[in-house]
Amino acid sequence: MTADTPSHSPQTATGDAFDRPDDSLRNVAGAYRPIPFSRLALWAVVLLVAADFSAVVATNDNFGWPVVAEYFFSPIVLDGLFVTIWLAVVSMALGVVLGLPIAIARMSQDRLAQSLSWLFVWFFRGTPLLVQLILWYNLSFLFPSISLSIPFGPTLASWNTNDIITPVTAAIVGLALNEAAYMAEIIRGGLLSVDRGQMETAESFGMRPMRALWRIVIPQAMRSIVPPTGNQFISMIKATSLVSVIAMADLLYSVQSIYNRTFETIPMLFVAVLWYLLITSILSAVQARIERHYARGDRQIPQAAAKDRAATEQEAAG
């Protein structure tokens, strides 16, 4: 076993630093590096098992890979995929847009704002999303018509509930309100993580509270808001599959509609599984980039800092 580790021979000491007989041999730069046989063996075992498992999956006819391939890009599946993506994006965006003021309200000194935001979070986080979706979809049983009016006063406008609540609106309202409750808590946690002195400093320089939040506190809070928000978005992609219960044709609903006809249940579910995995992988990559952006100013991450610095340098020079 002749290990071809580099420069196994002792190096010549520069100067008189290594002044005793064995000193140059003791130089750790020339230390023997053992080959990690046990680690390599472990890798080999794991790769072997993985290869065997892949072969079993690939050759097992029950998985129906040709069927998976056939339907992977079928128009019905792609339509469902499109619905899943835009539904998740719209609901998530609304969730964040609603969650931010709710978080700010919960942290405010105002008792009314505090109570209302607490009530919102309490209800929408405390009941199952599935129940909320079905309730929104069946809102017409509770309120046959929806009207805009002054409390105990005259009605300004009125609509038939069934005209407003379609599967699409029920899905968006249900997902967005539920998401807003979670996002409010995530954002609140992020805002709490920023040193109180930051808000004080910004205000002592004459910034109005909203500007101080926007310019000083929120950018710092983003570091602890982004990771759980990424989680939420990925959950949201999968949560959209719940809307199949209110007859909304998302990705899962589309594959179901196909296997209800062809009885190729497993292959069609795999079509959905692969698409879900693909989207969430892309989202994870995007999340990593966003996290790097908000880590600027942190000593540990020199690349992001250097990039940002280059930008201001240009600005200063310009």
Place this chain on the structure above:
Amino acid sequence: MTSGMAAVTSGRPILRARDVHKSFGDNEVLKGIDLDVFASEVVAILGPSGSGKSTLLRCFNQLERIDRGFVEVDGEQIGYRLSGGRLAPLGVRAVAAQRSKMGMVFQSFNLYPHMTVLQNVIEAPVGVHRIPRREAIATATDLIARVGLSDKLNAYPRQLSGGQQQRVAIARALAIRPKVLLFDEPTSALDPELVGEVLTTMRDLASQGLTMIVVTHEIGFAREAADRVVFMDGGHIVEQGRPDDVLVSPRHPRTRAFLSRFI
């Protein structure tokens, strides 16, 4: 209670505090403070911990609301407006506008960690005072040079030593051309070997005719750079006057007891 008026009592005071009281719950921290600060004057506020000196400074900048009395800055009462015999609290905008006339330097620097040194300094001039970006950058670059950090223009606060961060904080406070510059124990959070560089910067400013109110434990700085020393204890101003008088031959036993600890 106030023993003797200021050494430099020329012209109209830029800051007037009268009978200022402040309590946190049952704990009365300020028990009737009267203080005048004149333009270009450097006032050092000394006193033991818990004497209320930091709270007083925070009241000047409306980080705390006072319970009784009033504070006037540049002829304008802070936090309230007197019109037709009725004293009405100011709204958020008006309070922000008043605060924007004062610069504050904090004990723990409080630089914005997600912004570079330059961005920290231009934030208030651009965002609050609506100074054109280009002009603000030019001014900020000069100020950062004045505190000796030209080579750190694009560094982030976390990449700087404590002393450097505090000098940036001073440049940031100067960038808004404040009527009054407030320092809240600016060297207390620094390693001993970094105190000197910050005090040197502050001495420079003092000699340039800025109006400064400095809450500090640095007796040496108070003696060399201050026009007047105010000694606080237990929520009162116990003694005030020229540094040579108050620091060398204090009249009040409290002042004597406090100063004896530094010799």
